Amino acid sequence: MRSPSVDDRPRRSLAGLDLGPEPSFSVVPRIALGFSLGAALIVGVGGWAATTDLNGAIMAPGSVTVELHAKAVQHRDGGVVGAILVRDGQSVTEGQVIIRIDDAQTRAELAIVRGQQVELSTKKARLLAERDGLRAVAFPASLSAGDAEARAILDGESRMFRGNLASRDSQRQQLELQIGQVAEELAGLVKQKDAKRDEFVILTSEHIKLQGLVDKNLFESSKFLPLTRDRHRLTGEQGALEASIARAKVRMSEIRVQLLAIADTARTEAQKELGTVDAKLAELGNRRLALEDRLTRTEIRAPATGVLHELKTYTVGGVITPADVLASVVPEDAALRIEIHIPPASIDQISVGRPARLRFTAFNQRTTPELKGELVYVSPSTTKGGKDEVFYVGYVELGVGELDRIGKGKRLVPGMPVEVHVATEERTALSYLVKPVQDQFSRTFRER
Incomplete structure (x- = not known):
């Protein structure tokens, strides 16, 4: 079978004119060309995706804070x-x-404590004088030079001291008078005893002489018996006088003990009260220190x-x-820094040292450029904020001279909002396309 020749092809005609045979058309070369171009595009895009590194970024909201806490x-x-x-x-x-702070109540309490201290201090001075047996009270100079109220307290304690002293002196005088009376009584008893003794000596001598005459029957015994009775009577009277003298001496000793007890009792009572006064003064001293400290605050x-x-x-x-x-003070020399909140899901994509771009949303976006910075800190653990928000805290430091780019008349103040884009690690375009598929496959095959 022969191939069709040129003359066998259909002929074209226009208005009866012969235009010659129609040209031949083949689709195979065009299909081959299309496949070639598609393969070249796939290879080119795939090669670009596999070899070209792309920079990603995560967006983290933040605000301007001070480096030193308020x-x-x-x-x-x-x-x-x-x-x-x-x-x-x-x-x-x-x-x-x-x-x-209104200090009226504190001052009133302090005045009461000071008054009690003055009162107890003057009482202590009086008790010390009574304990030591002094005839006058030596008040501290600070109390003597006090106000009218302090001087009134001093006068009261002085009167009490003089009253106690006069009472003790009166008791001594009474006891000394009793001692004098007992001494006179004792002296009379001694004289009576001496007289009885002399009388007994004379009577004894006479008794001895008459006894010899009675023994020789030269003197009637009836007249001798009264003399014997008188001798025994004098012996008894001498014994009674000796007992009275002994009782007088005991009485005098008792009065002397009472006389000594006046001073001892005063010293004992004063010492006992001093212990109580010292304890109260110590307590008041601590209260005064606390009130004075509160007054300074x-x-x-x-x-x-x-x-x-x-x-x-x-x-x-x-x-x-x-x-x-009540308030907070932002230190004057505190440097400003940018604090950002990093989502926990993105923490593995960033690290300290990554570059960042900052946009201050409080300024006009048309006239305020993005500033460059660097992530200098990431907290080791998450922090919980309001509404159960969980995030990592990060600090971004502006580059040198970046702050000057925000323009004249603009300044950063604490609390100003900032939108920060922190650059992640470089990845190929192919990894961005493949990773979601890999993650989906991984989760799919792990499901039970």
Whole structure:
């Protein structure tokens, strides 16, 4: 079978004119060309995807913070606000009085304690004088030079001391008078005893002489018996006088003991009261120190030089609870830094040292460029925020000179929002396409 010749091909005609045979058309070369172009495109795109590294980034919200934490302004004891001397946002210096606590109650308590101390101190001086047996009280010079109330207390203690001294002197005088009376009585008894003794000696001598005459029957025995009775009577009277003398001596000793006991009793009672007074003075001393310390803390001062922030009390006469945060002071020399919240799902994609781009959404986006920075810190664990939000804390540091690019008249302040894009590690385009498929396959084959 022969192949069709040129003359056998269909001929074209136009308005009866012969235009010659129709040209031949083959699709095979065109299909081959299409496959070639598709294969080249696939190979080219695949090669590009497998060899070209792409930079990804994660978006982390953040804000401007200070490198040094704000210093809290607190008061240990609390109380009633007496005066507010600053306003929110005002610059303050370290030690400047910010709030003054009403100290009327503290001063009243301190005045009471001081009065009690003066009273007990004067009493102690009196007791020391009574213990040592002094005739006058040596009050401390600080008490003698006190106010009218202190001098009145001194006068009262002086009168009490003089009264006690006069009472003891009166008791001594009475006892000494009794001693004198007993001494006179004793002297009379001694004289009576001596007289009885002399009388007994004479009577004994006479008795001996008459006894010899009676024995020789030269003297009647009836007249001798009265003499014998008188001799025995004198012996008894001498014994009675000796007993009376002994009783008088005992009585005198007892009175002398009572005389000594006056001073001993005064010393003992004074020493006993001194122990109680010293204990009360020690307690009052501690109370006074506490009140004076509280009085020094009625002026709440700025803990650092900086800007007063978040003042929370505005009412004079309002009540402050102990340890309540009244305000905070942002230190003046504190450097600003960017704090970001990194989602936990993205923590494996970033690391310290990764570059970052920062956009301050508070500024005009048309006139404010993106700034460059670097991730300098990532917290080792997550932090829980409001609404059960969990995140890692990161700090971004601006590059040198980047802050000047935000423009004149613009400055960063704490709390300003920032949108930060932290660059992740470089990956090929193919890995971006393949990884989701791999993850899906991995989860699929692990399902039970």
